[in-house]
């Protein structure tokens with residue numbers, strides 16, 4: 607293929623913030639399709655295939671790629687398959703078109719030398735664009751991921767689950783919730799060019815509070831669809847001048863049908879969400 611035919615991301619093989627925004631504009635979409643590929647939930651007819659999870663993810667990717675700007679394999683679903691799961695994950699990641707942002711949803715983070723090897727696993731061995739990282743072991747557990755050039759860390763800030771209230775919303779003596787301290791402190795470690803935050807869609811107007819603290823960073827927003835978060839609220843409170851949002855839906859898309867038409871059903875769901883996102887981009891950008 608001649609060089610002039612390729613996009614910036616394809617030539618450089620990494621995704622800058624500007625390139626991500628350009629993909630969002632091109633597709634009128636900020637949809638991230640979550641690959642939570644559960645062997646117990648995929649359609650029965652795939653189970654006779656040599657690698658059922660690969661076959662499932664392949665069809666989901668082929669059917670939804672027109673509407674997605676990111677894919678997020680949830681690493682637990684692959685790890686749970688044992689050594690074969692890692693091979694499947696590698697093959698799935700290689701299948702994702704180069705101009706689409708890839709997220710290893712692994713929620714890692716450990717003492718420095720261990721984090722370095724987690725980063726090597728996801729960035730070098732598997733060439734993901736980004737990995738989700740837990741912040742609670744502090745700077746030395748996060749910065750090894752940020753040392754990889756042209757890669758992204760997506761730090762858990764305000765998660766979508768009920769348990770997020772146990773720690774993240776606890777206030778210090780000045781009334782500042784812990785998630786805000788995470789946002790403030792982590793800005794010493796990375797920039798909007800290599801650091802994003804996980805902000806749950808179920809947190810409504812708190813997304814606006816997060817946006818005030820980190821105006822320029824992208825958010826990975828899980829929790830629409832199966833968890834009941836509102837896409838409208840996410841856009842209203844979270845969108846910035848470069849969109850700044852990757853909104854994930856996993857079960858709502860990939861299990862839209864449990865039958866042979868699962869790929870087409872996933873495509874319909876992705877298309878529906880993309881349509882809503884297009885309207886929101888027109889409204890808020």
Ligand SMILES: O=c1ccn([C@@H]2O[C@H](COP(=O)(O)O)[C@@H](O)[C@H]2O)c(=O)[nH]1
Nearest residue numbers: 680765766767806828832833855856857
């Ligand atoms: O706060 C968080 C962080 C990560 N997740 C992950 O996102 C998807 C959500 O799946 P749905 O089926 O769309 O609910 C899943 O992989 C979670 O592990 C999250 O939900 N909340």
